[in-house]
Amino acid sequence: GYMDVVALAQFGIRNVVATLGTATTREHLELIFRICPEVIFCFDGDRAGRDAAWKALQTTLPVMRKGREARFLFLPDGEDPDTLVRKEGVEQFSDRAKAAMPLSRFLFDQLSSQIDMQSIDGRARLAQLAKPLLGQLPAGLFRQMMFQELEGLVGIKPGQLDSSTPQNQQGKPGSTSRKKYQQQRLTPLRSAIALLLDTPTLAQLVADTDDDWQQWQAPGIPLLRQLLELIRAQPTLNKAAIIERWRDQEAFAALDKLATYRFDLPGMDKEAEFRDAISRLNQQYRKQSAKTPHKLNPSELSEEERRALRQRFPGQR
Numbered sequence: 001g002y003m004d005v006v007a008l009a010q011f012g013i014r015n016v017v018a019t020l021g022t023a024t025t026r027e028h029l030e031l032i033f034r035i036c037p038e039v040i041f042c043f044d045g046d047r048a049g050r051d052a053a054w055k056a057l058q059t060t061l062p063v064m065r066k067g068r069e070a071r072f073l074f075l076p077d078g079e080d081p082d083t084l085v086r087k088e089g090v091e092q093f094s095d096r097a098k099a100a101m102p103l104s105r106f107l108f109d110q111l112s113s114q115i116d117m118q119s120i121d122g123r124a125r126l127a128q129l130a131k132p133l134l135g136q137l138p139a140g141l142f143r144q145m146m147f148q149e150l151e152g153l154v155g156i157k158p159g160q161l162d163s164s165t166p167q168n169q170q171g172k173p174g175s176t177s178r179k180k181y182q183q184q185r186l187t188p189l190r191s192a193i194a195l196l197l198d199t200p201t202l203a204q205l206v207a208d209t210d211d212d213w214q215q216w217q218a219p220g221i222p223l224l225r226q227l228l229e230l231i232r233a234q235p236t237l238n239k240a241a242i243i244e245r246w247r248d249q250e251a252f253a254a255l256d257k258l259a260t261y262r263f264d265l266p267g268m269d270k271e272a273e274f275r276d277a278i279s280r281l282n283q284q285y286r287k288q289s290a291k292t293p294h295k296l297n298p299s300e301l302s303e304e305e306r307r308a309l310r311q312r313f314p315g316q317r
Contacts, residue, residue: 007082071100188280203231
């Protein structure tokens with residue numbers, strides 16, 4: 001928690017942030033890894049602490065790209081960073097951090113503790129449990145070595161478990177990446193929100209009055225408007241700071257998920273993608289609202305709806 005961070009800072013250990021239990025997100029980790037290549041998670045050694053560490057591990061797997069390292073430090077029962085650094089001192093606490101358990105060891109130890117590794121059934125169960133987790137790792141040497149470690153524990157030939165290895169790929173070259181991209185296609189609304197989170201400066205491309213969609217009251221539209229207003233008011237906010245504004249609101253989970261979408265694919269033009277998303281939003285709104293004059297009596301319309309209709313159909317009265 002925050003008080004542990006304050007206590008460690010008082011002892012000169014300043015490269016620390018609070019995990020706030022299980023609240024750490026991929027975006028938080030991306031920001032931390034930009035500053036340093038190694039992250040040591042520190043948790044209580046009890047069951048609750050290990051459960052929190054396991055959730056942190058699952059959050060960390062997708063961001064373990066080349067050059068990054070994650071380790072896990074479990075404290076003695078009844079201790080937290082505040083009490084332990086006061087009891088042992090900075091040097092001994094630092095020694096504990098240096099001896100922290102690597103992510104790979106924690107993952108395999110945690111899974112192996114649940115099964116009988118002496119039996120074929122148990123080793124098959126380990127592969128079944130570990131494969132989906134390792135599948136979240138980005139392509140690269142670390143992923144290859146993690147699968148090799150799993151294959152060694154299970155007792156099968158290398159290259160049998162990772163579907164991304166050349167011998168396990170099927171179809172034409174590039175078919176897997178195209179399929180993956182198609183699976184990540186977003187609706188115009190979600191695409192606009194995700195792009196704003198990724199590149200907040202795109203907000204300047206949307207004028208206050210030029211886009212018809214801003215009059216729409218469909219689900220999610222108010223959130224997009226609020227995002228635009230926030231970014232315009234505070235243009236220096238980054239992705240994490242923007243999402244944090246919705247921490248205790250229903251939209252937080254959706255924003256946190258959209259923040260994980262990647263827009264750095266080869267040949268992708270973020271500005272063009274954003275303009276296209278806004279254009280499609282306008283088309284959807286116009287298609288939906290074009291039916292309004294035929295379905296409602298003018299006396300039933302609000303002043304805002306009348307104004308919108310006059311703008312859309314200037315020749316009609």
